[in-house]
Amino acid sequence: MEVHVIGASTIRKEGRGKVMGSAAYADDVDLPGCLLGMTVRSRCARGVLKGITFLEGVPWDEITVVTAADIPGKNFVAGHVDDQPFLVPVGGAIAHAEQPVLLLAHADRAVAEKARRLVRLDVEELPPLLDIEEALACVRVIHGERNVLKEIRIAKGDPEPVFAAAAHVVEGVYRTGAQEQLYLEPNVMIGTVEHGPAGLEVTVSGSLQCPYYVHDAMKQLFGIPGERVRVVALEMGGAFGGKEDYPSVIAGHAALLALKSGRPVKIAYDREEDMAATTKRHPSRTRIRSAFDAQGRLLALDIDFALDGGAFTTLSPVVLSRGALHAAGVYRCPDVRILARAVATNTPPCGAFRGFGAPQSLFAIERHMDVCARRMGMDPVELRRLNVLRQGDTMATGQVMREDPGLEGLMDRAMAAIDYRALQKAYAVRNAWDDPVKRGVGLSVFMHGCGFTGSGEATMASVAGVEGRPDGTVAVLAASTEMGQGKNTVFCQIVAETLGLPVDMVDMAEVDTKYVPNSGPTVASRSTMVVGRILEDAARGLRLALVQGGFLAEPYDPEAFREAMRAAHLKLGSLKTYGQYRANPGFAWDDKTYRGDAYPNFSWACYAAAVAVDLVTFEVKVEDFATVQEVGRVVNPTLAAGQIQGGVAQGIGWGLWEEVTFREGRMANNQLTNYIIPTAADLPHIRVEFLEGGSPFGPGGAKGIGELPMDGPAPALLNALRDALGDLRLDEVPMTPERILNRLEEARHA
Amino acid sequence: MRAFLPDYAIQAPGTLDEALRMLAAEPGAWTPIAGGTDLMVLFNAGRLPGRRLLDLSRIYELRGIEDDPSRLSLGSLITYTELLEQRAVHQFFPNLVKSARATGALAIQNRGTLGGNIVNASPAADTPPSLLAYGAEVQLVSARGSRWVAYDAFHQGYKKMDLAPDELVARIRLPKPQGLGFHFYRKVGTRQAQAISKVCLAAYARIQDRVVTELRVGLGSVAPVPLRARRAEAAVVGRALDALPIEEARRAVLEDISPIDDIRASAHYRQVVTGNVLAQMLKELGAARTA
Numbered sequence A: 001m002e003v004h005v006i007g008a009s010t011i012r013k014e015g016r017g018k019v020m021g022s023a024a025y026a027d028d029v030d031l032p033g034c035l036l037g038m039t040v041r042s043r044c045a046r047g048v049l050k051g052i053t054f055l056e057g058v059p060w061d062e063i064t065v066v067t068a069a070d071i072p073g074k075n076f077v078a079g080h081v082d083d084q085p086f087l088v089p090v091g092g093a094i095a096h097a098e099q100p101v102l103l104l105a106h107a108d109r110a111v112a113e114k115a116r117r118l119v120r121l122d123v124e125e126l127p128p129l130l131d132i133e134e135a136l137a138c139v140r141v142i143h144g145e146r147n148v149l150k151e152i153r154i155a156k157g158d159p160e161p162v163f164a165a166a167a168h169v170v171e172g173v174y175r176t177g178a179q180e181q182l183y184l185e186p187n188v189m190i191g192t193v194e195h196g197p198a199g200l201e202v203t204v205s206g207s208l209q210c211p212y213y214v215h216d217a218m219k220q221l222f223g224i225p226g227e228r229v230r231v232v233a234l235e236m237g238g239a240f241g242g243k244e245d246y247p248s249v250i251a252g253h254a255a256l257l258a259l260k261s262g263r264p265v266k267i268a269y270d271r272e273e274d275m276a277a278t279t280k281r282h283p284s285r286t287r288i289r290s291a292f293d294a295q296g297r298l299l300a301l302d303i304d305f306a307l308d309g310g311a312f313t314t315l316s317p318v319v320l321s322r323g324a325l326h327a328a329g330v331y332r333c334p335d336v337r338i339l340a341r342a343v344a345t346n347t348p349p350c351g352a353f354r355g356f357g358a359p360q361s362l363f364a365i366e367r368h369m370d371v372c373a374r375r376m377g378m379d380p381v382e383l384r385r386l387n388v389l390r391q392g393d394t395m396a397t398g399q400v401m402r403e404d405p406g407l408e409g410l411m412d413r414a415m416a417a418i419d420y421r422a423l424q425k426a427y428a429v430r431n432a433w434d435d436p437v438k439r440g441v442g443l444s445v446f447m448h449g450c451g452f453t454g455s456g457e458a459t460m461a462s463v464a465g466v467e468g469r470p471d472g473t474v475a476v477l478a479a480s481t482e483m484g485q486g487k488n489t490v491f492c493q494i495v496a497e498t499l500g501l502p503v504d505m506v507d508m509a510e511v512d513t514k515y516v517p518n519s520g521p522t523v524a525s526r527s528t529m530v531v532g533r534i535l536e537d538a539a540r541g542l543r544l545a546l547v548q549g550g551f552l553a554e555p556y557d558p559e560a561f562r563e564a565m566r567a568a569h570l571k572l573g574s575l576k577t578y579g580q581y582r583a584n585p586g587f588a589w590d591d592k593t594y595r596g597d598a599y600p601n602f603s604w605a606c607y608a609a610a611v612a613v614d615l616v617t618f619e620v621k622v623e624d625f626a627t628v629q630e631v632g633r634v635v636n637p638t639l640a641a642g643q644i645q646g647g648v649a650q651g652i653g654w655g656l657w658e659e660v661t662f663r664e665g666r667m668a669n670n671q672l673t674n675y676i677i678p679t680a681a682d683l684p685h686i687r688v689e690f691l692e693g694g695s696p697f698g699p700g701g702a703k704g705i706g707e708l709p710m711d712g713p714a715p716a717l718l719n720a721l722r723d724a725l726g727d728l729r730l731d732e733v734p735m736t737p738e739r740i741l742n743r744l745e746e747a748r749h750a
Numbered sequence B: 001m002r003a004f005l006p007d008y009a010i011q012a013p014g015t016l017d018e019a020l021r022m023l024a025a026e027p028g029a030w031t032p033i034a035g036g037t038d039l040m041v042l043f044n045a046g047r048l049p050g051r052r053l054l055d056l057s058r059i060y061e062l063r064g065i066e067d068d069p070s071r072l073s074l075g076s077l078i079t080y081t082e083l084l085e086q087r088a089v090h091q092f093f094p095n096l097v098k099s100a101r102a103t104g105a106l107a108i109q110n111r112g113t114l115g116g117n118i119v120n121a122s123p124a125a126d127t128p129p130s131l132l133a134y135g136a137e138v139q140l141v142s143a144r145g146s147r148w149v150a151y152d153a154f155h156q157g158y159k160k161m162d163l164a165p166d167e168l169v170a171r172i173r174l175p176k177p178q179g180l181g182f183h184f185y186r187k188v189g190t191r192q193a194q195a196i197s198k199v200c201l202a203a204y205a206r207i208q209d210r211v212v213t214e215l216r217v218g219l220g221s222v223a224p225v226p227l228r229a230r231r232a233e234a235a236v237v238g239r240a241l242d243a244l245p246i247e248e249a250r251r252a253v254l255e256d257i258s259p260i261d262d263i264r265a266s267a268h269y270r271q272v273v274t275g276n277v278l279a280q281m282l283k284e285l286g287a288a289r290t291a
């Protein structure tokens, strides 16, 4: 019997529980005797903690208090660099205004909250460093010698002499703001600590993307081996990267309180705390200098890409890396120089957010290409056609395009979907009318590298497995988490397809580090492509084991498979097979020189936007949005389209409205009232088209799609705004109504 | 929830008399609560100063609609949803319909009340501009008696009102426009729903023989209080529809308003957009069909 599960829109595995309200999120979990934890934060962007005072007003003897002095192991959150403490010790430096200093727990959350307000911190304040330019100019030095958390250089040829001789040289500076992930479910973590025969045993569960990151963090915090740490990922209400590294901090806090109180402790952030204290998308500043010949062929690129990393290193090196590797966009260019730096500032550390550095640098290059085209008197579409990567071309790292990415075809499809040329013609007529609403259309062409950068996957060496259960069903064993993206469903589809079973015979094992192997973090658009392929191997292994063990004869039907598993169980006791990441032959990467194959492959896309600007209020309405992407193979069309539409919505928000307003290093608009994400009423119909080129690296040919849709909207929108409004300095996102007014006035005065 | 629940007390009197007696006995000790959609936001954030809440929801005297030939009187507990169900509101006060539709989302419209919107006294509230444009009056009641005040004199300064600590807002009364009228409402928030106004303008004009004989423009979010654009109104009243002094009115309105920079918009943006929306309103007024 031929069963085709890949390519079918099978129903979301955890969907029923979520829709019916029976799914238990971390805050729904009630452990007997559980205390509720609170965090006292520094509230000062830079300084030295001199002392802590507890004011009267609560029964302090009922309240568990934890300070840095209570930490049994190392007071650093495990990461790329150990520089972020779990708690600021007395005498220690304060590096941002939301830094945890002290933890409190009580059975009544309100008492703990009251107590939180009765803690006074004695702080010697120092002048803070608050933005990228100040950090680069070393107005003050707060990190290392130059405030640089990480620097990356990519070089191909030598652009300098090219600029001197080129027909056109165009320069531009582009900026992007911080962005809040705004998952529906704020962060929640539950910690319990037991005294086992070998010493402390720490268990944490909650809303988290990367169980083994938390696992590492607990080992280091408590100074105990991995066998005595258990991390359980509960139902998660969204993450978008926002629960990649910060859950380690909260888990540590909950576990420290649990250790001190001897009771389970839950820490549940409310929206205000979650928005203010946890990670955001890195703000960026990109300077681009580009050289073209008289026909508009791109000759050289000189890119200076800078990210605001915030107070600690956290994930900035890897975010910077992805940003740098996408900085030259989808263009063929013989001479390229990229200087990428992540700088330290006294703001809460930035972190992962869908796209991971790529949306920032792609915004710059895709906006810049439009600026260049207009400067040279060319059509932005034609300039792109002339310069897009084709088979045999090399990217900035020297990575050769082994196959044709088909970018012109993607552009044709996207333009047809939105009726680009017809809109342009109609708008040219209508925009001349005496009507305050002006319309424009624009596009962006871009890619997203799938999986970890460079040698990341090889170093990670992820493992995933499948288990044949005695009842004849198959469980998927992986530490990848479900955050709404559909991993549960897609993994089951891949395993079902490989085993030739219906998808309801396969489900996910609970993501508990005690049972599932380290399949790596749930990030980087890697789960389907990388872990999915490991699962394909593991599933083949299971089938082979059954066949070779004489339990199963091929061809078989699902019933025969079920029987075989039952029989195997009786005889063998347990039936688990694992797969491990296999490097792709012929691919090489050098992390020192940043040369080689940065990603095994890329997903490619062209997005087109039609906008209307009302010159009475400077409000922008997105009237139409077309997306066309080549993603290898679509495993589940409904889920994939959902990923694209959701990502586009976030991209539109980032491009037009979402602005994190910092005052003295603290987020001032940490409420849904004033941090403006789009509602359904603000979004157009988002058209989704997939092209399925197939890829040799993913299961059934699938590549990554999770982050791709975040990359394209912002530049497409601003290019459309340029089309609507004429020559304005549209160099920044979010391009809010206030900024549009400001740019129009600037142009009028110029 | 950051508030400490045991710190708070709530009483729910069954009649207006009882409520007024409680207020009279301890003026200022009670915080009236209607729909709670403003107060509970503060409560949740642990920033609600009033610790004793007086629940108005059972007081029938604060409900109900009286529809006279010349005016409409609304109980202060009327919700946005109830407002939207009133035929007379649609017929005579279309700006109020637009205000209600532009407020929050359905859940807020189901709970939030007109009285609460008024007494919360946010400069960014969305019904006050319409109430100003329609020349509303509010009835204030206390154990001492009852009085009517013109709504355009009710707000006296940022969150300061002509409302004594022992008084409640009982009713809101609107004269029904007579003759040929022009209605305009525009809320400028950053998004299409669930937005707090950055600028809000409501206008009602009476037209006789193609001349503007009466004009009231109510503005929100551009001063410490919702207010009338009196200078701009004066520039327009008495002028013919085909010769409205748009630029003069635009200059005049800048004298009426005193916007500030805040987390939602800059003062400059508010100035420019108020002028633009006023100009848009006057263009539409100028193009009004009068035959």
Ligand SMILES: Cc1cc2nc3c(=O)[nH]c(=O)nc-3n(C[C@H](O)[C@H](O)[C@H](O)COP(=O)(O)OP(=O)(O)OC[C@H]3O[C@@H](n4cnc5c(N)ncnc54)[C@H](O)[C@@H]3O)c2cc1C
Residues within 6 Å of the ligand: B031, B032, B033, B034, B035, B036, B037, B038, B039, B040, B041, B056, B062, B076, B077, B102, B103, B104, B105, B108, B111, B112, B113, B114, B115, B116, B117, B118, B119, B120, B124, B125, B126, B127, B167, B168, B169, B170, B194, B195, B196, B197
């Ligand atoms: C998500 C959300 C969205 C919102 N969107 C909008 C919006 O778009 N536009 C807008 O204008 N508002 C908005 N609001 C604010 C709020 O909903 C309105 O102001 C609403 O009308 C308040 O009415 P209420 O009955 O809920 O007031 P309450 O919260 O009960 O009371 C508000 C204030 O009025 C006082 N009060 C209430 N009734 C009386 C009375 N009869 N006499 C004396 N004092 C009284 C109370 O003491 C309190 O000070 C929003 C609120 C939320 C939570």
